[in-house]
Amino acid sequence: MSKYLDLSIKEINTLLKDKKIKPIDLVEEAFERIDNNSDLNAFITLDRENALKKAQELENKEVDNLLFGIPIAIKDNIVTKDLRTTCASHMLDNFIPIYNATVVDKILDKNMIIIGKCNMDEFAMGSTSRTSYYGAPLNPWDKTKIAGGSSGGSASCIAARLVPLALGSDTGGSIRQPSSYCGIVGMKPTYGRVSRYGLIAFASSLDQIGPMTTNVYDNALLLNAISGHDDKDLTSSYREVEDYTRLIGSDIKGMKIAVPNFFMSDIVDKEIKDKVEEIINLLKDNGASVSYIDIDYIENAVTLYQIIAMGEASSNLARFDGVRYGYSCDNPKNLEDLYKRTRQEGFGDEVKRRIMVGSYLLSGENATTYYNKALQIRDDISKSFKKAFAEYDLIIGPNTTTVAYGIGANLDNPSQTFLDDVLVIPVNMAGLPGMNVPIGFNHEHLPIGLQIIGDSFEEAKMYQLAAFIEKKLNLDLMREVVK
Amino acid sequence: MSEYKTTVGIEVHAELKTNTKIFSSSCNGYANMANTHVNVVDLGYPGTLPTLNAEVIVKAIRASHVLNCKINKKMHFDRKNYFYPDLPKGYQITQARTPIGVDGYVEIEVDGTKKKIGIHDIHIEEDTCKSIHYNNSSLLDFNRAGVPLVEIVTKPDMSSSKEAVLYLEKLRELLLYADVSDCKIEEGSMRCDVNVSVSKSSVLGTRIEIKNIGSISNVGLAIDSEVKRQIELLESGNTLHEETRRYDEKSNTTVLMRVKETGNDYRYFPEADIPYVILDDTYIDNVIQHLPMLSSTRREIYLKRGINPVNVDKIIQNRKISDYLNRYLDKNINLVMASNLLLGDIASYLNKNSTSMDETCFNEEKFIQVVNMLDKGDMSSKIFKEILNDLFESNESIDNLLNKHGISKMSDDDLKAIIKNIIDNNQDNVTQYKSGNERILKYFVGQVMKETKGSADPVLVNKYLLEELSK
Structure with missing residues (x-):
């Protein structure tokens, strides 16, 4: 059996160009791997027929870009025309969108091949992907562990090398945290870098789509493909798209790096801190300077996140009322019954919990006490980060306080899982880009990741550092999962 | 009962006359079929995002300007959250905290005295879709979903139905001439909700809202009947509760729709999908400079050109006539004559045939010629009437x-x-005239006009008759 999908995008591209392989070889291999690893539960919907058809069509086309013919998986909260998009919810179990998200159009423009839709937390609400209506995806490094969330299916399928590329979304760490748990590269770009049009909204002021890949270079390539202003998204930036690979391979000598003290405090597992320390030393040895700093209110970010994200979510999810699309309860007695039962039966517990808390937080005086106050403190966090970036090129630290934990752990404590995201959420609060790059394993051989945070639109510099670390460590991140 | 004081505040929703909807590229206009001016954004489809139509901002600035409001130069949109089938997203995008215009006024004239009605604010929002109740089910037409509106909220500054009617007439005129809205109440492009309370003291009474009244004159009737109802209830010892009523035209009474629930909570919060809109002075000035000629300016010009106040009002009430008349402001014609024609015979013809000047053969050149001929006496109004239909329908000169x-x-x-001939053949009458019977002159004029089939200029007829008779 072939193992083309273990190669880098550049290597696959050379084979395609030299006509040694065809796109259909990649697609068939992807489905074979997916079938052999169906226990990972990484996908909700597969698009076998169309993917094979598209691969055949591409045989007569010129291989005109690096991403041509590469199989890609899409998180299931990004709408795909004619391809079921569920948000991992019973509410959208039968939902076939009639339009494409802007990122999906961009992917099709580059002639990538969409393989299927990835499992996730219901409406991206969760840190473990266990709130999925379709059951949790598993961590390929240890199938008794969570893949993380909410982009757990995307992380799982990349870590298992089922496909080389995936899209995730990150509202409060949902790309970086599962990437860290699964040992892959994941980037949450600057808010506004990638169009949100067609991303089913969870928290509009925080949501951002980003690439999840096996290595840094491929990640930058995919970001190149999906970035750019979109007239359909007023929050998307007019800033020109740069080549995000352009600094990969450059020296890091003289780079000024900061580590927030909070990121290395007692809340983080010792094994993870040790690994990050090793990286700090590696960077120092190679001519970078590393300083410890404080970011104001960073320790309050989770609380702010809960207020802002749940408030926005309670409004964003109001449209699922059983009137126009999605689940609609049987034989409603009247309008109120339609609303109540549709939402009662269509949403899972975590989603309902967040809608209720969010509605409460926006009610009457609470809007001023909580929501508006949270927005103010969020501004202060942004300013504090800005101040740091006036002095430093990049900020680093761990992405998670622990490695991936047991699939059954912490299930009875819904607020505990928010603490999984304590280190990734500040980045969303400030709208900054943040990424994960694997830096090693713990004693159980579970992946540990490093978070790199950049100033707005400094993704290229982040890739520069990530690629440097990746090359120096040269970790064996290949999981022997293909049976 | 005369000691009760009436207080009225009015909320008007006016649809903006834009090409596309406020947050999507769907057409904003009349559609023959339900659900044809609709796209995924209007349907509140998952994943869709609003865009912002710049035309809406322009029209809202115009509205703010003519209502003398201060313009919010940094404004954002808010979400108003509630569940209803006509609200596709489960929230309406509106402006709660930073309305585009605040603190303005509309000046009305009540029995010869000028009064300013304060405008609390004017804000931009999207319309809901239209529910049509049919048998036991409700049908939804999304053509209206996302049509841009401005809501104009007055302060409780009106103290009678008369003032309310005058305010609405004035408001309608201001919005119409600023090209903000076509303000057709009957078609729903202007909708009025009225708040009415009565009180014997300086403390305002319980506010009752009357929703969606179908015409400006009905607003007056609704207020009068509501004031009467409230006073009767209070006089018989009842307490009023805040409620929403509607006006029933047949019985000329207001009818209860629903009692207002306390703490109706719309959970307003800033709309994160639309960034702050920053309006700089240059932008605002540019919008104001490009306003069409406003009704106040038109009034001034018409009066100055000698048109009588009654006719000026009639012209202003019909924007089409005013716009047409304005084409001739800098042409050398008698504007009084022109306006008389437009309000008289021409208006009747156009109404009868449901057409407009530009759709007929009566072009500008002919109009000028006709006005000048009438003005100089080269054509009598009788002849004008005779050739009127042909002027509209024939291409001939x-x-x-x-x-x-x-x-x-x-x-x-x-x-x-001709005159000489008539005098020669009526010597008896000439004798009578010369002996002092001046009424005979009229007889002669009549004879001349008869002979000339009315084509003679009466002024000249008089002049030549006198010359001939004095010989």
């Missing part, structure tokens, strides 16, 4: 039309000859 009707323009010599 005015001279040809006159010929066709057997009316040729008469030379002075011809006219003098």
Whole structure:
């Protein structure tokens, strides 16, 4: 059996160009791997027929870009025309969108091949992907562990090398945290870098789509493909798209790096801190300077996140009322019954919990006490980060306080899982880009990741550092999962 | 009961006359079929995002300007959250905290005294879709979903139905002439909700809202009947509760719709999908400079050009007539004559045939010619009436039309000859005239007009008759 999908995008591209392989070889291999690893539960919907058809069509086309013919998986909260998009919810179990998200159009423009839709937390609400209506995806490094969330299916399928590329979304760490748990590269770009049009909204002021890949270079390539202003998204930036690979391979000598003290405090597992320390030393040895700093209110970010994200979510999810699309309860007695039962039966517990808390937080005086106050403190966090970036090129630290934990752990404590995201959420609060790059394993051989945070639109510099670390460590991140 | 004081505040929703909807590229306009001006954004489809139509901002700035409001230069949108089938997203995008215009006024004239009605604010929002209740089910037409609106909220500054009606008429005129809205209440492009309370003291009474009244005159009737109802209830010892009522035209009474629930909570919060809109002075000034000529300016000009106040009001009430008349402001014609024609025979013809000047053969050149002929006495109004239909329906020149009707323009010599002939053949009457019976002159004029089939200029007829009779 072939193992083309273990190669880098550049290597696959050379084979395609030299006509040694065809796109259909990649697609068939992807489905074979997916079938052999169906226990990972990484996908909700597969698009076998169309993917094979598209691969055949591409045989007569010129291989005109690096991403041509590469199989890609899409998180299931990004709408795909004619391809079921569920948000991992019973509410959208039968939902076939009639339009494409802007990122999906961009992917099709580059002639990538969409393989299927990835499992996730219901409406991206969760840190473990266990709130999925379709059951949790598993961590390929240890199938008794969570893949993380909410982009757990995307992380799982990349870590298992089922496909080389995936899209995730990150509202409060949902790309970086599962990437860290699964040992892959994941980037949450600057808010506004990638169009949100067609991303089913969870928290509009925080949501951002980003690439999840096996290595840094491929990640930058995919970001190149999906970035750019979109007239359909007023929050998307007019800033020109740069080549995000352009600094990969450059020296890091003289780079000024900061580590927030909070990121290395007692809340983080010792094994993870040790690994990050090793990286700090590696960077120092190679001519970078590393300083410890404080970011104001960073320790309050989770609380702010809960207020802002749940408030926005309670409004964003109001449209699922059983009137126009999605689940609609049987034989409603009247309008109120339609609303109540549709939402009662269509949403899972975590989603309902967040809608209720969010509605409460926006009610009457609470809007001023909580929501508006949270927005103010969020501004202060942004300013504090800005101040740091006036002095430093990049900020680093761990992405998670622990490695991936047991699939059954912490299930009875819904607020505990928010603490999984304590280190990734500040980045969303400030709208900054943040990424994960694997830096090693713990004693159980579970992946540990490093978070790199950049100033707005400094993704290229982040890739520069990530690629440097990746090359120096040269970790064996290949999981022997293909049976 | 005369000691009760009435207090009225009015909320008006006006649909903005834009090409596309406020947050999507769907057409904003009349559609024959339900759900044809609709796209995924209007349906609140998952994943869709609003865009912002710049035309809406322009029209809302215009509205703020003519209502003398201060303009919010940094404004954002808010979400108003509630569940209803006509609200596709489960929230309405509106402006709660930073309305585009605040603190303005509309000046009305009540029995010769000027009064300013305060405008609390004017804000931009999207319309909901239209529910049509049919048998036991409700049908939804999304053509209206996302149509841009401005909501104009007054302060409780009106103290009678008369003031309310005057305010609405004035408001309608202001919005119409600023090209903000076509303000057709009957078609729903202008909708009025009225808040009415009565009180014997300086403390305002319980506020009752009357929703969606179908015409400006009905607003007056609704207020009068509501005031009467409230006073009767209070006088018989009842307490009023805040409620929403509607006006029933047949019985001329207001009817309860629903009692207001306390703490109706719309959970307003800033709309994160639309960034702050920053309006700089240059932008605002540019919008204001490009306003069409406002009604106040038109009034001034018309009065100055000698049109009587009653006719000026009639012209202003009909934007089409005013716009047409304005084409001739800098042409050398008698504007009084022109406005008389437009309000009189021309208006009747256009109404009867449901058409407009530009759709007929009566072009600007002919209009100028006709006005000038009438003005100089080269054509009598009788002849004008005679050729009126042809002016609209035939491409022929005015001279040809006159010929066709057997009316040729008469030379002075011809006219003098006719006059001489009539005098020669009526010597008896000449004698009577000369002996002091001046009424005989009228008889002669009549004879001349009869002979000339009315084509002679009465002024000239008089002049030549006198000359001939004095010989």
